Amino acid sequence: MNKNKKYSFETMSIHSGSEGKNANNALNPPIYQTSTFVFDNIDHVEKVMSFESDDYVYTRGNNPTLRLFENRMAALEEGSGAVAFASGMAAISSVLFSFLKPGDNIIVNKTLYGSSYNVVTHVLPQYNVNYRIIDLSDIDELSELIDENTKVIYFETPSNPNLTIIDIKKVSNIAKKKNIKVIVDNTFATPYFQRPLTLGADVVVHSATKYICGHGDVVGGVAVAKDKDYIQYLKFDYMCEFGGVMSPFNAWLLLRGLKTLSVRMREHEKNALEVARFLKNHPKVKEVMYPGLEDFKGYEIAKEQMSGFGAMISFEIDGDLEDAKKVVNSVKLAQLAVSLGDCETLIELPAAMTHRGYPKEELAKFELTESMIRISVGLENVKDIIEDLNDALSVI
Template sequence: MEKDKYFAFDTKAIHGGYNGRNPDNALNPPIFQTSTFTFESIEHADDVMNFKSSDYVYTRGNNPTLRLFENRMSCLEEGAGAVAFSSGMAAISSVLFSLLKPNDNIILHRTLYGSTFSVAKNLLPKYGIQSKIIDLRNLDLLKESIDDNTKVIYFETPCNPNLEIIDIKGVCSIAKNKNIKVVVDNTFASPYFQRPLTLGADVVVHSATKYICGHGDVVGGVAISKDLDYINYLKFEYMCEFGGVLSPFNAWLLLRGLKTLGVRMRQHEKNAISVAKFLKNHKKVKSVYYPGFEDNEGYKIAKDQMYGFGGMVSFEVQGGLEVAKKIVNSLKLIKISVSLGDCETLIEIPSMITHRGYPGDKLLDYGFSKDLIRISVGLEDEADIIYDLKNALDKI
């Protein structure tokens, strides 16, 4: 759609990236539930295989439903193109392998999603790629850590699970002078609250399972870039060859989820602010981590580079891990889960679940404690969420 760039976010989330009319004038796009496409002739097949035609060959390479999802995500992140993947980790690992080769090294922020940390620490070294894990909030330390073999800087912001904020512009400014690629995981913010490509990042990745879907019924991932040549390289040299293709049905569900992304993110944030304030004022709560608080270390940067502060809240209680477990186990409405970004409010203790791959005796070096509790604040009535938390805290 030519006018995509002039539309507001909520409009683009519904209409962006589509130039045509659905078959039989259907309001919603169909699911092209097919593995294979046919050709009119051998010459037609040759044109498609040589990219002289934008027609389709095989769903592992592309599919109309996947293409629409990719186009819409590119529109929302203000990129030139996107590649859909079967999971967030398929997107992350494929992007990293596409940008790195043996003897290269990558610099990562100290706090990452547990599986991303495992890729950096355990998988990449098997292929001769070394990882440097540092505190990327310290830009001077970043400058000192770069060497001639540094090819990628990778981070999340806000970070999982401590919600640390990384200065995207600051990191990109340093990287650009060294011809280093910057990859940002934007899962926690979603494109509604943050667009790293507009701040200088080279690639943005998402676990689309989370806020993009929003309903807990899809596993998927996506990578977006302003460099269309890179997107084609990532799609055909890595996604296709590694085989981490998203199914057409899941792409259709993600398109459905995107229609309400803005509405949902506004409510997630509204509820999260109320929950964070409640926790901050509770005498049994030791610390609350939410980037929307003015006394949060990353507040000024978040306010500058984000359009809102998101729906994730982390906190610690007086009494340590055993008390934290008792609180989580006492909840009734809020569910214990590894995921986030769903309509339901979800809670976990990262050191025991999503981040258990981190060395337990060095968690503080990586930015979070063993008793940190992470909440993905959902769309229930905020009073009900707070009531459930209050009852659990009262049992300490």
């Protein structure tokens, strides 16, 4: 690539981060499937260990395949660097721990992925880190709850599973005045549709297992930031010491996934918009949560800070929990499963699956219900997806 030229996202997702030709002129980069690296002599050791050289020591610290994936993710998110992790939760928990100490507090949006909610409400308090759960779409409430011990604001947008849209720029503007770090989970949108760092966020995290991979065969995570010093700190003081390292093979598979990210996201979104409109007009569906619908609460903010609306949809049927179970048990094409972002359409009941850690008696407070159904719209022919959902809805 010409380093002086600004390329489009599609081109960068295939080429960015590469350093010249691959060994033996191979089109695809090799997998450096090694745990350790050798040195020429002790002087070489000293140069590498003191960061005078970019050579490698041990894959837990870095590896050429991991580095290429990190560099590519940093380029796509318009950051200065990235750290790859063994899972999305390894990325999220490491980033949170890197900014918080006993006595601090964290503000989070009231709807989070179940494991993220558990880290904030069960794990961090064991280290004397307090939390405040609020509606981050209410900027006035955010300003009122910040105090001198608030160090982090963490949220997803769109949120999992109710697709709440949070104004990244407004939250970041408030946070910066108080020297508070803003961490955004960008898993649902991907850097193709949204780049939080350009809107003021300090760190972006992903479950790379989802759309970054796109094929349901990798577990991985990544964190991206504009601050290069922070990336070094996160890598060597947290990723390395906690040990949540991504395998070189998984990094290679994620590089493969990134090559088709833009194409996949366009098709995912195209299908999702048709599915959302179908559900909205279905007599047995009472509410559809999808940012691409013009009457959705967060539509205007989504249109401003995103270049597309993604492929995640949640909806409420005109029925109860038993009816919702009948629907998800009746699909034939869609697969009943946790996770998302795969080529296959996936369907689930969040309160019983991905968000089962939330207290059942307080679901309404978190804008969740036991009968909420979430769909990750896949890449099958959209007519087949709609027919499958229509058949499933006909059982209630």
